Amino acid sequence: MKKVLLSGNEAIARGSYEAGALVACAYPGTPSTEILENITQYQEINASWAPNEKVALEVGIGACFGGARALVTMKHVGVNVAADPLFTLSYTGVRGGLVLVTADDPELHSSQNEQDNRNFAKFAKVPMLEPADSQEALDYTKLAFEISEQFDTPVFLRTTTRISHSKSAVFLGERRKDIPVPTLERNPAKLVMLPGNARKRHVIVEQRTLDLEKWACQQSFNQIETGAGKVGVITSGVSYQYVKETMPDVDILKLGMVYPLPKQMIRDFAANYETLYIVEELDPFIEEQVQAMGIKVTGKDKLSICGELTPGRLQHGLFGKELLTEDTSADLPQRPPNMCPGCSHRGVFMELNRAKAYVTGDIGCYTLGFMPPLSAMDTCICMGASIGNATGISKVLSAEEQRKVVAVIGDSTFLHTGINGLLDMVYNQSPATVIILDNRITAMTGRQENPTSGYALNKLEAPRVDFEQLCRAVGVKHVKIIDPYNIALTRKTILEEMARPETSVIITTRPCMLVPRDNLERRPPLFVDHDKCTGCKACLRLGCPAITWDEVNKKSNIDKIICTGCKVCQQTCGFDAFQECGDNS
Amino acid sequence: MNNVKNILLAGVGGQGILLASEVISEVMLMAGLDVKKNEIHGMSQRGGSVVSHVRYGEKVYSSIIPEGEVDILFSFEMLETCRYLPLLRKNGRVIVNDWKIAPPSVALGKQAYPENITESIRQQFPATTVVNGLDLALAAGNSKTVNTVLLGALSNILEFDRELWLSALRKMIPERFLEVNLKAFESGCLIK
Numbered sequence: 001m002k003k004v005l006l007s008g009n010e011a012i013a014r015g016s017y018e019a020g021a022l023v024a025c026a027y028p029g030t031p032s033t034e035i036l037e038n039i040t041q042y043q044e045i046n047a048s049w050a051p052n053e054k055v056a057l058e059v060g061i062g063a064c065f066g067g068a069r070a071l072v073t074m075k076h077v078g079v080n081v082a083a084d085p086l087f088t089l090s091y092t093g094v095r096g097g098l099v100l101v102t103a104d105d106p107e108l109h110s111s112q113n114e115q116d117n118r119n120f121a122k123f124a125k126v127p128m129l130e131p132a133d134s135q136e137a138l139d140y141t142k143l144a145f146e147i148s149e150q151f152d153t154p155v156f157l158r159t160t161t162r163i164s165h166s167k168s169a170v171f172l173g174e175r176r177k178d179i180p181v182p183t184l185e186r187n188p189a190k191l192v193m194l195p196g197n198a199r200k201r202h203v204i205v206e207q208r209t210l211d212l213e214k215w216a217c218q219q220s221f222n223q224i225e226t227g228a229g230k231v232g233v234i235t236s237g238v239s240y241q242y243v244k245e246t247m248p249d250v251d252i253l254k255l256g257m258v259y260p261l262p263k264q265m266i267r268d269f270a271a272n273y274e275t276l277y278i279v280e281e282l283d284p285f286i287e288e289q290v291q292a293m294g295i296k297v298t299g300k301d302k303l304s305i306c307g308e309l310t311p312g313r314l315q316h317g318l319f320g321k322e323l324l325t326e327d328t329s330a331d332l333p334q335r336p337p338n339m340c341p342g343c344s345h346r347g348v349f350m351e352l353n354r355a356k357a358y359v360t361g362d363i364g365c366y367t368l369g370f371m372p373p374l375s376a377m378d379t380c381i382c383m384g385a386s387i388g389n390a391t392g393i394s395k396v397l398s399a400e401e402q403r404k405v406v407a408v409i410g411d412s413t414f415l416h417t418g419i420n421g422l423l424d425m426v427y428n429q430s431p432a433t434v435i436i437l438d439n440r441i442t443a444m445t446g447r448q449e450n451p452t453s454g455y456a457l458n459k460l461e462a463p464r465v466d467f468e469q470l471c472r473a474v475g476v477k478h479v480k481i482i483d484p485y486n487i488a489l490t491r492k493t494i495l496e497e498m499a500r501p502e503t504s505v506i507i508t509t510r511p512c513m514l515v516p517r518d519n520l521e522r523r524p525p526l527f528v529d530h531d532k533c534t535g536c537k538a539c540l541r542l543g544c545p546a547i548t549w550d551e552v553n554k555k556s557n558i559d560k561i562i563c564t565g566c567k568v569c570q571q572t573c574g575f576d577a578f579q580e581c582g583d584n585s
Numbered sequence: 586m587n588n589v590k591n592i593l594l595a596g597v598g599g600q601g602i603l604l605a606s607e608v609i610s611e612v613m614l615m616a617g618l619d620v621k622k623n624e625i626h627g628m629s630q631r632g633g634s635v636v637s638h639v640r641y642g643e644k645v646y647s648s649i650i651p652e653g654e655v656d657i658l659f660s661f662e663m664l665e666t667c668r669y670l671p672l673l674r675k676n677g678r679v680i681v682n683d684w685k686i687a688p689p690s691v692a693l694g695k696q697a698y699p700e701n702i703t704e705s706i707r708q709q710f711p712a713t714t715v716v717n718g719l720d721l722a723l724a725a726g727n728s729k730t731v732n733t734v735l736l737g738a739l740s741n742i743l744e745f746d747r748e749l750w751l752s753a754l755r756k757m758i759p760e761r762f763l764e765v766n767l768k769a770f771e772s773g774c775l776i777k
Contacts, residue, residue, distance in 0.1 A: 003614075004614075005610055005611065005614050005620065005622075030626060031626065033626075034626075109625045110625070110626070133621075133648075161625065162623060162648060162649065165623065165624060165625060165626055166621055166622065166623040166648035167607075167610060167620075167621065167622045167623075167648075168619075168620070168621045168622075168645070168648065169614060169619060169620065238648075241646040241647045241648065242646075242647050242649075244646040244647075245646040245647040245651060246651070310647075310649050310651075310652065311647050311649060311651035311652065312651055312652030312653070323652065324652040324653040324671055324672060325652065325671065325672075326668050326669050326671060326672060327667060327668050327669070327670065327671055331699070332664070332667055332668060332699065333664065333688045333690045333691050333696045333698070333699075334634075334688065334690065335597065335632075335633055335634040335664075335665070335688040335689075336633055336688075336689065337598070337631035337632055337633035338631055338632040338633070338689055339631065340631060340632065365631065368631065371689070372689075372693075373693060444631075446626065537694070540692075540693050540694070543689060543692075543693070545632050545689075545692065547692065548687045548691070548692040549691075549692060549693060549694030551694060551697070561728065
């Protein structure tokens with residue numbers, strides 16, 4: 001068997017391939033994105049980006065109803081979007097296996113909240129496996145497909161950022177040989193969830209959970225590791241690794257399946273110890289269920305619900321050991337993320353700041369418009385929320401204040417769940433302004449194709465949605481398309497549309513500077529002519545990483561290595577100090 | 586406890602840290618060791634502070650290096666080095682790239698970039714190697730090979746056969762950039 005280093009995400013892609021999956025569908029979201037990107041290497045799997053997680057799951061459900069094994073992946077908050085089909089899929093069950101990966105993000109490395117999606121397993125009554133390294137990510141993916149078919153249920157595979165993005169050694173297997181050929185097969189009593197049918201299915205779902213709970217007590221994925229026999233620990237996922245790292249002598253019940261819990265196994269294990277720890281990240285999910293069984297445990301009274309665990313935090317929480325951290329002192333300048341040099345969003349936010357707009361924001365690179373010096377974002381809730389938020393706040397403001405409200409949303413986020421908000425805005429005649437920042441890619445998650453990019457996940461050409469037509473079709477009368485590198489035009493358009501007491505949409509269109517096929521648009525870098533620079537700092541309002549302040553000369557400088565020649569800074573300068581690098585520079 | 590070694594890579598998004606940690610991990614795997622590496626993708630990559638953990642030995646559990654157990658801080662940027670010094674073992678080693686990238690507060694003239702960083706690191710950790718990575722990369726023929734120069738410097742203080750490093754580089758680096766990267770690696774190897 002071949003041994004390779006794989007990330008958890010790569011291992012899930014491989015596991016799906018080995019399990020004989022025929023369809024994979026997702027909306028990108030950190031830390032889940034690389035699963036689908038890696039699955040494209042397996043030609044046997046029809047893999048695609050959906051416009052949102054709900055559609056992704058519905059596509060997966062369709063494929064599984066056709067008899068195929070289907071993988072659907074998303075980040076934790078994506079499951080909120082996909083929850084509607086999920087809860088009823090739990091009732092219908094599956095035909096081909098369906099595995100739903102939820103990639104949770106304890107510590108909010110790249111997310112807007114820290115929700116613990118193990119709660120979804122209990123809520124939707126769907127079994128959940130939780131791998132502790134890349135080998136388990138591969139093995140449990142295959143296992144999840146088997147459980148799905150054996151128990152006629154969708155199955156959750158839950159990762160966390162440290163599982164998704166960590167690499168460890170994995171032994172590769174072969175793809176399943178006897179893959180059933182998908183066919184149409186009607187079974188309306190099972191698949192049409194009218195109340196009469198769904199009532200019967202609910203009874204089956206409850207029995208299924210009881211069956212799974214008993215079955216799980218006999219399975220090797222829930223395993224006991226014997227140590228010195230004095231202290232017991234129940235744990236799962238990445239937390240298991242931290243227990244192994246820091247508590248070498250304890251007895252461990254490692255849960256591979258975190259829902260439903262193997263209750264009898266837990267009772268038998270717990271009976272052996274005076275001291276029983278439950279080590280889990282985020283919510284006391286296992287702890288509350290174990291406590292409800294009447295077992296006394298130590299867990300969240302010592303370990304925080306907030307943030308992720310680390311070996312040090314575990315030792316600190318349970319045993320009071322001093323916790324060492326990176327240097328966070330104020331004299332060490334912080335290095336928060338920033339929009340890239342040449343980012344087409346930068347000028348738009350500078351102008352929104354100048355216009356004193358109240359900006360309802362959204363999820364994407366442009367959420368960084370919140371950071372100083374741009375400081376032009378007032379709200380950010382979830383994918384697509386900017387537009388509904390703008391409508392809502394406009395309802396309660398005076399006519400004068402209404403004009404300040406601008407929703408800002410990226411191309412991919414607009415197609416994800418923004419369209420519905422725009423429909424509402426037009427239908428209910430909101431006076432707010434919407435700016436669609438169209439850079440033709442899902443940029444924040446690492447540049448994935450979407451319906452605006454003209455390409456599909458497999459990099460082949462695909463139809464490109466026409467935003468102007470789309471906005472006009474839902475009834476927006478005032479649609480303006482502008483080049484966000486043209487600052488004067490950007491300013492003029494924003495001010496005009498903010499003043500207009502009707503729904504209006506501004507589409508700013510420029511490709512992301514990081515997309516290789518658009519690199520052709522890169523231009524020669526600029527430099528600052530120090531004879532002309534008066535040190536007024538107007539250019540610094542852009543917060544461009546390529547522009548730095550020279551404290552000695554009291555002038556601005558440009559880093560030619562990273563400048564993309566977008567010339568937005570040139571337009572902020574009243575003294576003509578920004579010049580294009582020619583042959584002599 | 587088995588003899589797990591821990592390397593913490595630190596720097597700024599876009600410096601090639603993730604590729605460097607891939608190469609190191611590949612070397613460890615080829616040397617027949619258990620290895621885990623860990624880093625964060627996503628928002629932090631947009632010019633933010635980036636770290637990558639690499640751990641290797643007989644058997645590795647946590648992919649995060651336990652706080653205070655970093656054996657080698659392998660840093661691509663001066664200021665970022667300072668941030669992670671508290672995570673180093675008492676007798677830990679530092680390899681630091683002599684490169685300053687201004688964070689936003691410095692670029693905007695609101696805060697000063699810390700001074701005398703090298704001296705301050707040496708005071709705490711005498712086993713510190715400073716690499717003029719950009720100069721060596723430019724001498725090798727491409728400013729983007731700084732990470733490979735640094736890998737050369739790292740390979741000097743690790744006990745692995747040079748051939749393993751070269752085959753890892755050949756495996757991880759695209760053909761058209763291979764020659765310049767091998768040259769960059771060699772120049773890093775010459776650093777004492």
